[in-house]
Amino acid sequence: MPVSTRSKAIMNHEQSRRQEYTNPHQGLKEKMRALTLLYEQQKRASFSLRNNPNHLHHSPKPQDLRFKPPEMLDSCKKLHKDPNFADDETKENNVADADLVFGTNTAPVKSSTVIRKLSMGNGAEKGENFEACGGSRIMVFVRLRPMGKKERENGSRCCVKVLNKRDVYLTEFTNDNDYLRLKRLRVRHFTFDSSFPETTTQREVYSTTTGDLLEAVLEGRNGSVFCYGATGAGKTYTMLGTMENPGVMVLAIKDLFAKVRERSLDGNHTVHLSYLEVYNETVRDLLSPGRPLILREDKQVMALLQRGNQNRTTEPTRCNETSSRSHAILQVVVEYKTRDGSMNVISRVGKLSLIDLAGSERAIATDQRTLRSLEGANINRSLLALSSCINALVEGKKHIPYRNSKLTQLLKDSLGGSCNTVMIANISPSNHSFGETQNTLHWADRAKEIRVKGCEVNEEVVVQVSEGPDQAKLVLELQEENRELRVKLVEQEQKVLTLEAETIAAANNNISPTPPSISSLMTPPSALTAQQKKKPRHSLLSGTCFTPESSKRRKAEDAVKELQLTVKALKMEMERMKREHVVQMKKQKEELMKELCSKKSEKTPERGKETTTRRIVTRGSLRPKEREKELIKSPSHRFASPAAPAKKRSFWDITVANSPSLDRRKTRSHVLPVNQEAPSMLLQPGFARPRTTTTTTQKKH
Numbered sequence: 079m080p081v082s083t084r085s086k087a088i089m090n091h092e093q094s095r096r097q098e099y100t101n102p103h104q105g106l107k108e109k110m111r112a113l114t115l116l117y118e119q120q121k122r123a124s125f126s127l128r129n130n131p132n133h134l135h136h137s138p139k140p141q142d143l144r145f146k147p148p149e150m151l152d153s154c155k156k157l158h159k160d161p162n163f164a165d166d167e168t169k170e171n172n173v174a175d176a177d178l179v180f181g182t183n184t185a186p187v188k189s190s191t192v193i194r195k196l197s198m199g200n201g202a203e204k205g206e207n208f209e210a211c212g213g214s215r216i217m218v219f220v221r222l223r224p225m226g227k228k229e230r231e232n233g234s235r236c237c238v239k240v241l242n243k244r245d246v247y248l249t250e251f252t253n254d255n256d257y258l259r260l261k262r263l264r265v266r267h268f269t270f271d272s273s274f275p276e277t278t279t280q281r282e283v284y285s286t287t288t289g290d291l292l293e294a295v296l297e298g299r300n301g302s303v304f305c306y307g308a309t310g311a312g313k314t315y316t317m318l319g320t321m322e323n324p325g326v327m328v329l330a331i332k333d334l335f336a337k338v339r340e341r342s343l344d345g346n347h348t349v350h351l352s353y354l355e356v357y358n359e360t361v362r363d364l365l366s367p368g369r370p371l372i373l374r375e376d377k378q379v380m381a382l383l384q385r386g387n388q389n390r391t392t393e394p395t396r397c398n399e400t401s402s403r404s405h406a407i408l409q410v411v412v413e414y415k416t417r418d419g420s421m422n423v424i425s426r427v428g429k430l431s432l433i434d435l436a437g438s439e440r441a442i443a444t445d446q447r448t449l450r451s452l453e454g455a456n457i458n459r460s461l462l463a464l465s466s467c468i469n470a471l472v473e474g475k476k477h478i479p480y481r482n483s484k485l486t487q488l489l490k491d492s493l494g495g496s497c498n499t500v501m502i503a504n505i506s507p508s509n510h511s512f513g514e515t516q517n518t519l520h521w522a523d524r525a526k527e528i529r530v531k532g533c534e535v536n537e538e539v540v541v542q543v544s545e546g547p548d549q550a551k552l553v554l555e556l557q558e559e560n561r562e563l564r565v566k567l568v569e570q571e572q573k574v575l576t577l578e579a580e581t582i583a584a585a586n587n588n589i590s591p592t593p594p595s596i597s598s599l600m601t602p603p604s605a606l607t608a609q610q611k612k613k614p615r616h617s618l619l620s621g622t623c624f625t626p627e628s629s630k631r632r633k634a635e636d637a638v639k640e641l642q643l644t645v646k647a648l649k650m651e652m653e654r655m656k657r658e659h660v661v662q663m664k665k666q667k668e669e670l671m672k673e674l675c676s677k678k679s680e681k682t683p684e685r686g687k688e689t690t691t692r693r694i695v696t697r698g699s700l701r702p703k704e705r706e707k708e709l710i711k712s713p714s715h716r717f718a719s720p721a722a723p724a725k726k727r728s729f730w731d732i733t734v735a736n737s738p739s740l741d742r743r744k745t746r747s748h749v750l751p752v753n754q755e756a757p758s759m760l761l762q763p764g765f766a767r768p769r770t771t772t773t774t775t776q777k778k779h
């Protein structure tokens with residue numbers, strides 16, 4: 079049974095010709111609707127032409143072209159279909175005419191140039207292009223690959239048509255056996271910055287997508303090109319190509335070195351190259367494989383690129399015999415150094431990242447073996463992460479989930495950073511890959527919305543000090559001043575150290591001399607307690623509480639205060655003792671006088687005895703006074719141990735104690751004449767010798 083279709087204009091030539099002639103279904107209703115629409119469109123177009131003569135130069139907005147009702151397109155194609163179209167170009171013209179009729183693509187499109195050129199960040203230099211882009215955004219291109227031999231053999235039909243190097247039409251064929259949906263054929267329309275039909279050469283793709291980017295990289299800006307698409311869609315071919323038809327990577331490096339050679343007269347260029355692979359969420363260096371590496375840049379040469387690509391993980395899948403199972407990233411860093419008029423060194427660093435992503439695919443499209451499944455899962459995971467990032471960027475979210483995969487981490491700069499970014503979406507013409515192609519086109523269309531930050535020049539200016547005589551003098555003066563300041567600093571430090579040492583020594587001297595036990599003995603307890611009560615408590619809130627200097631100072635002050643108190647207490651004690659002593663001496667004197675008087679009254683006084691008595695009285699009254707003077711005068715007494723006054727006191731006490739009653743008081747002058755055998759406390763060094771007594775006794779005898 080003959081099968082009707084409404085997408086002849088974008089079908090394979092042979093098939094379309096065959097099917098076009100045999101299509102009996104030409105719905106009258108559809109025709110009527112299309113004619114009505116056409117009439118309305120023309121009416122509107124003529125009206126706007128009358129009001130605005132410049133209308134002819136108006137370029138349609140991309141969103142006007144997107145997702146048109148398929149019926150309109152289909153009807154249009156039918157109305158203008160030329161059953162005799164023999165080649166692709168004819169087909170393109172037919173559909174282009176249809177668009178013109180509908181007034182959606184009235185502007186003449188230059189086929190060889192990109193309408194919206196890359197934003198180079200510098201509005202002044204590239205203001206036109208920048209404005210044309212409506213700001214800095216990702217540039218999105220689509221490349222359609224030719225139908226493969228195998229695909230033709232197994233009866234694949236072309237479901238994609240690229241027109242005007244810009245518009246992409248995707249036709250969804252119905253199943254030939256699904257009679258109910260025969261009329262529900264849908265064509266989707268997409269518009270990109272540039273779209274490349276299957277006949278486009280590698281050089282054309284490179285110059286349109288990456289040529290301008292390379293210029294910007296040489297000026298010190300960052301640029302990224304990444305290929306996205308289903309497995310077998312032509313990503314590796316676009317990025318790397320073959321020996322006969324080298325791809326973007328090879329052409330970019332060739333171009334780069336040619337440009338560097340041109341510019342090398344005015345400065346020095348250094349080119350760093352690294353070729354990385356992200357396989358199963360592990361980053362590997364393709365130039366020295368075998369070990370995973372943390373992202374780094376490697377100084378290598380371009381010759382290693384081919385070898386690196388041989389190291390890339392590839393496996394045959396059902397869709398592609400040499401399917402890349404990893405994402406490959408070639409990074410070229412160009413450093414440019416020159417000097418300006420003031421001899422300052424200007425350094426510009428631009429980075430170009432060329433990324434060949436692994437194929438986006440459904441699990442069913444690959445073999446279901448374990449390793450393949452794992453690879454597929456990882457590829458899908460990273461591509462899912464990529465799509466999440468794209469979604470977040472388009473929606474203007476604050477958090478972009480770059481960390482979800484290694485791939486998005488690597489593409490962070492390209493997607494959301496300060497970078498000129500180009501995305502090339504590769505698609506297959508086969509209707510068997512319709513789903514993948516639709517997804518790719520959908521994501522590419524969405525990626526157009528991503529806006530990136532203004533790409534600024536990565537420039538560093540190193541100011542050089544010119545070596546004139548004034549500068550040299552200034553440098554010498556500054557060096558001399560610096561030296562003097564250093565010497566002063568050392569002197570000050572020494573002074574501080576000396577002061578600290580003195581403070582510590584003083585504090586130690588003040589604290590150590592009087593052990594607490596002794597001071598407590600010598601200090602009146604009441605006075606000390608009162609003083610202790612007055613002592614201020616260290617507060618945690620006081621700023622100096624925890625500083626070592628303040629604590630040392632405080633200790634020294636406390637020690638001095640304590641000593642002052644001790645001295646005061648000692649003085650008071652001495653005064654008291656002096657008073658007591660005077661009182662005691664008076665008493666003794668009175669007692670002696672009484673005794674003498676009573677004895678005088680009993681006996682007749684003898685001359686010798688009077689002399690002895692007089693002498694004893696004299697010594698007894700004088701000696702304590704001398705001691706007293708000594709005590710007052712002697713400065714050592716102030717610091718004498720408490721035992722000394724106790725001993726001295728004990729001397730007087732003993733003297734008193736040895737005379738329990740005034741009657742029994744024994745003195746050399748009184749006792750010895752009475753009882754010579756009795757022990758005498760006066761037989762002490764410094765006291766009168768017994769000779770005197772003996773003499774007295776002999777005199778007695």
Ligand SMILES: Nc1ncnc2c1ncn2[C@@H]1O[C@H](COP(=O)(O)OP(=O)(O)OP(=O)(O)O)[C@@H](O)[C@H]1O
Pocket residue numbers: 222223224226276307308309310311312313314315316398400401402403435436437438504
């Ligand atoms: N523009 C083109 N012209 C001629 N042949 C092409 C073109 N694009 C792709 N091919 C061929 O199609 C086949 C698949 O292409 P390629 O390996 O580049 O796909 P891929 O997208 O990288 O797939 P995968 O993701 O599985 O690695 C290759 O044989 C390649 O030579």
